[in-house]
């Protein structure tokens with residue numbers, strides 16, 4: 001078996017023990033005589049799978065009963081609409097535009113109400129988290145303040161949450177979900193596309209404070225599927241959910257728990273990030289993309305002096321069993337996504353390759 005070091009931004013590496021367990025259970029799930037792929041979502045066996053996934057997630061994050069956990073479809077992108085449709089009760093919300101996906105979310109929200117851009121770092125190419133010192137004052141009388149906590153493409157992250165006073169904070173945590181502890185009571189809602197740290201593509205986890213979803217969505221035009229109220233009441237089974245995806249997520253949650261939980265994840269991820277940033281800071285060939293104070297522990301972005309050198313680096317990586325380091329077209333260059341399932345050894349292998357590449361260019 002030849003598994004590569006996979007630094008893809010998502011879909012991304014999954015823990016090997018999870019894949020092996022799925023393989024083992026695939027044809028006959030625990031004596032059911034069928035696979036989870038073939039099983040009714042209304043069956044007893046499946047009820048146990050989804051209940052266990054939610055319970056494990058509640059344990060590892062520490063989610064109180066005042067929050068609901070939803071397993072939805074449509075990717076993180078559908079929540080760009082779902083959030084204003086459900087939460088814009090007074091018709092106005094604030095957005096921190098710190099990257100591509102935050103900008104898309106802001107533009108989508110503007111279709112449903114007054115979506116105000118409170119701060120942006122677009123003028124510096126999204127290389128940092130913008131200054132948020134005025135947020136508390138700006139947040140007054142808004143339905144929510146929206147952030148994208150980790151900007152997957154640019155490799156920046158919020159190292160402190162903005163103080164929004166009584167206004168609920170809503171966060172897209174897609175690329176830092178389960179990478180580190182999540183103080184859920186600081187938020188009104190968080191959501192994450194699963195395909196980075198939590199499982200396969202096709203599942204979006206939404207965690208929302210029950211009082212915010214009230215009797216139903218803020219806007220009449222909200223599609224029935226997108227009503228957080230309806231989805232919460234139906235325990236994410238208003239229609240057929242992504243049964244297999246949720247099953248895989250449940251296994252990843254258990255794996256995270258067995259590894260020591262979110263604190264342990266954060267420790268290893270910080271160590272992995274430090275190894276790569278140390279190489280970048282000492283380098284004369286590579287240039288880190290993100291401002292030091294805004295650096296992500298999940299996506300490390302960098303480039304060489306020329307696109308030709310970037311291409312040579314990416315091409316050479318293959319021969320070392322390193323995949324997925326080509327960055328998004330918006331930044332160019334390289335990106336190493338070092339999610340939970342990317343091992344410390346994998347990161348060391350990348351760091352060694354970077355150093356060898358540097359030597360060869362001197």
Ligand code: PMP
Pocket residue numbers: 009010074075076077078101148150151152153172173174175193
């Ligand atoms: N938000 C963030 C932070 C992302 O990284 C991504 C995708 N990589 C999205 C939103 C969009 O996710 P999806 O493709 O699941 O709609």
